[in-house]
Amino acid sequence: MAPSPPPEPSFDALKPLKVQGLPPAGYYIPNFITEEEEELLLRKVAESPQPKWKTVGSGRRLQYWGGTLTKSNILVPEPMPDWLSAHPDIVARIDTFLDVAAGLPENSDAHALGVNQVLVNEYQPGQGISPHEDGPAFRPLVATLSLGAYTVLDLHHYISPSAPSPPMIPTEGSVGRAIAAVPLGHVLLMPRSLFILSGSAYSAHLHGIAERSADWVVRDAAVQSSTVDADGAPPVVVANAPLLGDAEVQAAIASDGGWRAERGTRVSLTFRHAERVLKGGAFAMVGGRMQRT
Numbered sequence: 001m002a003p004s005p006p007p008e009p010s011f012d013a014l015k016p017l018k019v020q021g022l023p024p025a026g027y028y029i030p031n032f033i034t035e036e037e038e039e040l041l042l043r044k045v046a047e048s049p050q051p052k053w054k055t056v057g058s059g060r061r062l063q064y065w066g067g068t069l070t071k072s073n074i075l076v077p078e079p080m081p082d083w084l085s086a087h088p089d090i091v092a093r094i095d096t097f098l099d100v101a102a103g104l105p106e107n108s109d110a111h112a113l114g115v116n117q118v119l120v121n122e123y124q125p126g127q128g129i130s131p132h133e134d135g136p137a138f139r140p141l142v143a144t145l146s147l148g149a150y151t152v153l154d155l156h157h158y159i160s161p162s163a164p165s166p167p168m169i170p171t172e173g174s175v176g177r178a179i180a181a182v183p184l185g186h187v188l189l190m191p192r193s194l195f196i197l198s199g200s201a202y203s204a205h206l207h208g209i210a211e212r213s214a215d216w217v218v219r220d221a222a223v224q225s226s227t228v229d230a231d232g233a234p235p236v237v238v239a240n241a242p243l244l245g246d247a248e249v250q251a252a253i254a255s256d257g258g259w260r261a262e263r264g265t266r267v268s269l270t271f272r273h274a275e276r277v278l279k280g281g282a283f284a285m286v287g288g289r290m291q292r293t
């Protein structure tokens with residue numbers, strides 16, 4: 001029997017960090033980790049053995065920690081490495097943060113998220129990820145830590161195929177459903193920030209990162225024209241501008257010229273919970289049922 005998902009937490013304590021004007025619900029936490037922790041995590045990702053890396057799409061590289069999914073969406077668990085679970089204790093910190101935000105009792109076995117997989121993505125400037133849903137294998141609550149460089153995450157929505165001349169872009173994974181060509185919103189993810197997507201923002205919408213090497217963030221749609229800037233970046237309005245916690249960037253966004261930036265190498269860590277986990281871990285795959293005493 002498929003486990004029933006826990007009720008969607010309301011995250012009352014996170015209200016001040018809620019990104020306004022997005023479909024519910026996204027939360028942005030600036031400087032969730034320190035610069036030293038960021039440096040350490042980047043080093044650990046870079047030092048990971050070659051076979052941990054997979055290359056996908058337009059050259060984006062990724063790593064899975066905590067295990068990978070079988071074809072039938074069951075996580076074959078592996079122990080988390082120390083650099084995610086102990087020094088720094090980033091997995092526990094994210095779980096505790098979300099538990100407190102969801103008002104769960106301390107030291108309870110049930111977690112709002114209960115991280116059991118960490119997906120690492122590495123993007124060079126010009127690389128992105130096409131609009132997608134992470135899918136039903138995961139709890140509809142994910143937390144993404146950005147390292148090394150900023151990016152702009154786009155939120156997209158499906159449109160009804162019967163809408164008049166719907167503007168469409170190809171979908172990834174969800175065959176046959178049209179996606180509106182114009183994103184519903186944008187979020188600026190600065191290094192060391194944590195971005196939390198939950199509920200319908202996770203399960204009824206799509207997220208993606210445009211393949212650009214520069215961005216132009218403007219204060220409101222009125223500043224926008226149909227033009228792109230010298231780097232080929234279209235003007236975007238980001239929904240989390242008031243939450244950035246960076247006075248300089250916020251002042252630039254508020255100015256007439258907007259904030260222009262070039263992308264660097266960005267590494268993201270996405271913390272999520274696979275709903276179904278293989279008992280006995282990898283041993284169960286090769287040796288049948290593992291006996292524990």
Ligand SMILES: O=C(O)CCC(=O)C(=O)O
Nearest residue numbers: 119121134144207268270
């Ligand atoms: O890099 C990010 O912020 C998003 C990554 C993502 O959505 C994914 O790998 O599923």
Ligand SMILES: [Fe+2]
Nearest residue numbers: 132133134207
């Ligand atoms: Fe995703």
